[in-house]
Amino acid sequence: MSRNVGNIKILSCGYCTQLERLASKQGRWKWLHFQARCFLVPLQEGYLLFDSGYSADVGRIMQSWPALLYKTLIPVTIPFSQTAVAQLSELGISKDDIKYIFISHFHADHIGGLRDFPKARFICSQEGYQALKKLSKFRQVCKGFVSKFLPDDFEQRVVFVSTSNAQKLNNLTVYPLADLPNLYAVELPGHAKGQLGLWLKNENILLAADAAWRQTNLKFGAEPSSIALLFSEDKICYLQTLSALANWPEVQILFTHEEE
């Protein structure tokens, strides 16, 4: 269930089923499995996990309204063995070894496992979090956010990305992360408010979350279908982000939902 790219370990934590034609204008009208993946980044001490996937508890957490709406529209089945915490344990990594979880954005498939890591600090966009927090529970679910996935002490453990040292790189805005040398948060607007990727400068790998479904979206004419783009936060920004990523050829980009 896991493989390495450089020093990064990719964990596939379940999948959703989607029409390939929605994910790419050049795709077939065929159902495909799109993986929900997390990325494990070794630090000098411990590890950083990029997104958390789901926990095995998602069914129970989403059994009441309005989270039930999400569960009905996007059914999720994930056995414990496929969760990030179980796969890490298999690798000899305890949940307490995860010092940070970098939250790319707050869609349920990216934060569903946060409660499995009681010692981790959370790195995310303040703009993305605050925009969701002020919404009603129903509107949150409409935005793909189930607040019960956040640990009760989330606000004590969160470290918002500081935007004071912004730099421009290939038409993208990047921010160095405090205390984590050579790691940079990268703004990837369009898919969800405040979506951030993580650029590992030394490895020249960009973890780009849901900025695209797959590598082929970066080719001209192969972007996601218009229907799929209706569900993005801002279609124009989404396409601008895709274009900026396509023009950063020397970086290796990993998206969350690519097929293995």
Ligand SMILES: [Zn+2]
């Ligand atoms: Zn998403």
